[in-house]
Amino acid sequence: MKIEGKKAIWKEYQKEIADDKYFYVRSCVRQNFFPGSETTFIRILREELGKDIYEHPCHTTCTGIGYHGDIVPLDTMMTVVARQFALMTEAGYENLAPSCITSFGIYTEVMDTWHHFPEVEAKVREYLKKATGREFKIPTNLAHASDIIYKFRKEIAAKAKFKLINKETGKPLKVVDHIGCHYAKMFPTKGIGGAEYPSVLSGMVEEWGGEVIDYPERRHCCGFGFRQYLVQANRGYSVACSKAKFESMESYKPDMIITNCPGCPMFLDKWQYALAEMENRTYGENGHGIPVFTYEEVAGMVLGYNPWDLGLQTHQVSCEPLLDKIGIPYNPDEKYDGVNGIKLGMPEKPINLKCC
Amino acid sequence: MGVIYDKLNSDVRFKEGLSACINCGTCTAICAASEFYNYEPREITNTVQTKDDEKIIELLKSETIWYCGECMSCKTRCPRGNAPGLIIMALRALSQDMGYFVESEKGRQQLAVKRTVGHWILDFGYCLYLEGVGTDMHPEQGPIWDWKQKNWKEVFARLGANYKGDGPGILRKIPEEALDEIRAIFKVTGGMARYEKIEECSKKKAAEMNLTLDDGIDNEYFKHIYSYNNQKHNVR
Numbered sequence: 072m073k074i075e076g077k078k079a080i081w082k083e084y085q086k087e088i089a090d091d092k093y094f095y096v097r098s099c100v101r102q103n104f105f106p107g108s109e110t111t112f113i114r115i116l117r118e119e120l121g122k123d124i125y126e127h128p129c130h131t132t133c134t135g136i137g138y139h140g141d142i143v144p145l146d147t148m149m150t151v152v153a154r155q156f157a158l159m160t161e162a163g164y165e166n167l168a169p170s171c172i173t174s175f176g177i178y179t180e181v182m183d184t185w186h187h188f189p190e191v192e193a194k195v196r197e198y199l200k201k202a203t204g205r206e207f208k209i210p211t212n213l214a215h216a217s218d219i220i221y222k223f224r225k226e227i228a229a230k231a232k233f234k235l236i237n238k239e240t241g242k243p244l245k246v247v248d249h250i251g252c253h254y255a256k257m258f259p260t261k262g263i264g265g266a267e268y269p270s271v272l273s274g275m276v277e278e279w280g281g282e283v284i285d286y287p288e289r290r291h292c293c294g295f296g297f298r299q300y301l302v303q304a305n306r307g308y309s310v311a312c313s314k315a316k317f318e319s320m321e322s323y324k325p326d327m328i329i330t331n332c333p334g335c336p337m338f339l340d341k342w343q344y345a346l347a348e349m350e351n352r353t354y355g356e357n358g359h360g361i362p363v364f365t366y367e368e369v370a371g372m373v374l375g376y377n378p379w380d381l382g383l384q385t386h387q388v389s390c391e392p393l394l395d396k397i398g399i400p401y402n403p404d405e406k407y408d409g410v411n412g413i414k415l416g417m418p419e420k421p422i423n424l425k426c427c
Numbered sequence: 428m429g430v431i432y433d434k435l436n437s438d439v440r441f442k443e444g445l446s447a448c449i450n451c452g453t454c455t456a457i458c459a460a461s462e463f464y465n466y467e468p469r470e471i472t473n474t475v476q477t478k479d480d481e482k483i484i485e486l487l488k489s490e491t492i493w494y495c496g497e498c499m500s501c502k503t504r505c506p507r508g509n510a511p512g513l514i515i516m517a518l519r520a521l522s523q524d525m526g527y528f529v530e531s532e533k534g535r536q537q538l539a540v541k542r543t544v545g546h547w548i549l550d551f552g553y554c555l556y557l558e559g560v561g562t563d564m565h566p567e568q569g570p571i572w573d574w575k576q577k578n579w580k581e582v583f584a585r586l587g588a589n590y591k592g593d594g595p596g597i598l599r600k601i602p603e604e605a606l607d608e609i610r611a612i613f614k615v616t617g618g619m620a621r622y623e624k625i626e627e628c629s630k631k632k633a634a635e636m637n638l639t640l641d642d643g644i645d646n647e648y649f650k651h652i653y654s655y656n657n658q659k660h661n662v663r
Contacts, residue, residue, distance in 0.1 A: 097597065099554040102588070106597045110587030126595040129605040136554035139497045140540040141519040142625065143548070145440065147618030154608060176499075188439050202611040252498040257510075259503065266503045292459045296496025299460075301544065302536045303564065304656040308463045308496065310567070315462070345567040382586045387571045407574070409581035418574035 084265045088222045089166035089212040093124045094159040098171030099132050101333035101365070107382025108333075108367035109170055112216055115370055119230055120223055124168070127158045135173035139297040149191070150198045152181045157199065157207035167210040168219060172332035175215040176253030179261050182209060213261070215254065217331050217366045221263055221271045224278040232375030235281030237326070238398040243282035244326040247361070248272035249316075249339065251332030252292050266290075272329050272366060279373045288319035293335040294342070313342035317354045317361070324356075327393050328363040339363045344387040347424035358425035360388035372399055379405055389427040403427070431480040431487075435517050441475075444513030448472040454501035454511045464494040464660050468501055468511035475514060487522040490660060493533030523624060529632040532657055538629040539653045541622055542644055549610055552601035564653075 093116070101109055116122040134151050137143035159167060169175045185192035199205055220227070235244045250269045255262025264270035273283040294312025299305045316339070320328075330336040343360035347353050355361045363386065364372075371381045378399065383390040384406045394401055409415050420426055435441045454468040455461050461468070471491065474482050486492055495515040502510040519528075528534035547556040558579045562568050575582050580590060589596025613619045633640035633648040640648035 099556075102553070102597045103555050103557045106583055106588045107586040109597055128593070128595045128599060129602055131552035131601055131605060131609055132548055132554045134548055134554065137540075137544045137548050139516075140544055141516065141523070142537060142541045142545045142621060144520060144617045144621050145438070145516075146616040147613055147621075150612045150616050151609060154612065184439055184443075187443070191439060198612065198616050202615040203608045252500065256503045257499045290500070292496060292498040292500065294459070294496075296459070296498065298493065298536060298540055299496045302539050302652075303654050304536065304652075305533070306567070307656075307661070308460070311463050312459055312496075341567050341569060341572075344569040348569075380586075385571060385575055385582065385586075387569045408585070409578065410584050413581065415578040415581055416574070419570040421570060 083260060084263070084268055086214075086218070086261060086263055087212060088214045088218045090222075091122050092164055093122065093166050093168035093219065094162060094164035094210075095124050095126045095216075096130050096133070096155055096167065096169045096174065097126070098169070098174065098333045099136065100173075100337070101170050104337045105333060105365050105368075105382055105385070107380065107385070108365040111367040111371040111376065111381055112170070112220070114376075115227070115367070115374070116219070119374065120226060125162060125164060127162055130155055130158055133169075133171075133174045133177050135171065135177045136297060136301075138177065139173065140301060141298070146195070146198065148177065149181050149184070149195045150202065152178060153195050153199045153207055154203060154205060156209060157203070157205035159210065160206070160208045165208070165211040167213050168216055169213075170216045170333065172215065172251040172253050173334070175213070176257055178210075178213055179258045182213070183258060185209070215271075215331070217271050218263060220366055220370055221274050224275045227370055227374065228278050231279060231373040233373050233397050233399055235276060235279050235369075235373065235397065237396050239396070243280055244393075244396065245284050245324060246276045246281040247284050247286065247289075247320050247323075247325045247328045248276060249293060249328060249330045249332075249335050251330070251335050254331055272331055275366060275369065276329060279369070284320065284323045284325055286320045286323050288316045291316050291319075293332070293338045295334045295338060300338070309338065310342050310345060313338055314346060317343065317346070320361075321354050325361055326396060328361055329369050330363065330365055333365070336363045336365050340387050344421055344424050348422060351423045353424060355388070356392065358423075359392055360424055362386070362388050362390050362393040364390075372397070375399075377401070379408070387421075387426070388424070391427040429478050429480065431483045431521075432475070432478040434521055435475065435483070438517040438520060440513040441517040444510040444517070445472060445476065446507055446509055448476055448509055449507060451506060453504050453506060454509075457500045457504045458495075459498055459500060460494045460496050463662060465662060466491060466494040468495070468515075471514060471518070472509065472511050475518070484527070486518060487525060487527040488530040488534075490531045490533045492518045492522060493531065493536070494660070523621060526624065526628045528625075529628045532655065533660070535629070535632060535652045537625050539644075539649060541625045542649065545622055549606070549613065552606055552609060553598070
């Protein structure tokens, strides 16, 4: 095959990712459930990669969960997004870097809608002016935080202290990747590899020494479904989706799961606990669950950061079996410490799910 | 015939989501909700493109439109480039604007979403603000969540957050002037009107069902809509 032809075929699966000067917008879910991941992302960008990443204290939720929970109207969501763009413009930045896949989907949807319906963009500009007096420019580049880690995966590999390799066998760890529905299902050209060959996470895993498992329900939703989880009466939908994935991946004996969305790791972690307690069913080794991580946590692990700085102690499925496989050192006595070694007490142990 | 259809068609998501569906059923085959609920996105698309107002109103009052999880898997696979998930979003918006959502068990749950996520957005500037939201409402969060709730401030400090602090950072206090802007946006763009409509219709429905509904979440109607499931929604 001619290289030019190959490049042309794969062009539609590539995306432009800005090199520097990011306007970071945080994730509501990641902040509540995985604060250590956002801390780690900024640490990697500033300290390891020397990038300019700026966060405006006045930025807010994009309203994404409210929008997809259908309580926030389209015009409202678009105008809140326009306000984020205005803060970015006023701060002198052009490259928007959201920490959330729902937000990434929302920003993509808004920009696509305005492209197809310029009258809608004009209406939103009027709304924003009327409500806040602000004006804005549309971002030149939109890259999810994981796109940025993907872009610099080789630089991270070059600084890595550990690889995703089993230290006893020397074999690559078997990794399940879960990229999250709103990363590329709605607008495939906006995700690395599109909806068919998403490589944002698999690219990191392979670069850092692991092996990605391709299993039947790889693209299945984790089960958030917005209102399907938010309302207790609907949560059967949520756990059924996660269960479909666990059942499908189990026979491949994954060592770990890496995730893109802020919500998916929470569901894939906590539903393993719930399934263990409800059905006495576990999917990992020896009564444990399969450890689930955010991409920032995995990057932090290979860079040799302290697992308790990453926030791995806040996962319900224990991370220690995976740390042991790689050979990452940790101090079990410090797992549940606060700042300056203050002891915060121990969480209770689940009845069925084996935890360290 | 077509008045309700025209309302739907004024939503850009409906325009983007429906272009002469050929009824192939691919959306149903890929749909996560179809695996779990008595639900077929193909049928939704089929119904709306009849432009029959009576059938569409029936849909707006139904349980059916609330089954979708908005994962948008249908968008990827539709050979016509349609998105039943977007059609659902337009239907749900119209169901609430016309007050039909309280006619179904699943539709009534909108008040629960409004009084949790909806309030967090306006009060704090976050879609989720989970200090104090414990395993009583979320038992699946397990003992590690209990531990985190018990030590909320210390755990967040340990992980580099700026919880309730000034300036940037994780779970910072979003300044009041920023929240005022968000509230102004909600007022100007119809967000506040949507919230008020959900409240107004829910109050009428609660009275009809003989359930108390005060402010907040500690009342009979909220508890009912949050937890009640008639067990007739599922495939099996």
